[in-house]
Amino acid sequence: MLEQHRTSEIDGETKQQLIRKLETVIAKNKQQQKEIKKRHVQTIQTNRKQEDRYIQQNRCPKCGSALVIKNGKYGKFKCCSTYPKCRFTQKIR
Ligand SMILES: [Zn+2]
Structure with missing residues (x-):
């Protein structure tokens, strides 16, 4: 017990x-x-x-190449100069 x-x-x-x-x-x-x-x-x-x-600095954050300004349907945007190899784009505000 x-x-x-x-x-x-x-x-x-x-x-x-x-x-x-x-x-x-x-x-x-x-x-x-x-x-x-x-x-x-x-x-x-x-x-x-x-x-x-x-x-x-106009450089692509994905591949480091130069960015170019393009005119698109919805306004200007920056796009990678190596497109279509790199498809980085950024709308310009
Ligand atoms: Zn790129």
């Missing part, structure tokens, strides 16, 4: 420890996921900025 009582006590403690461990792992995972998401957004923003800089 006494043995049984002791066993269940230990079990309860272990369970608590396990739960605490699990909670820590879950919390860590959540934080990591948040950080991965944040980093992903930052990468996209950096890429966009870099693309804008390239376009401002």
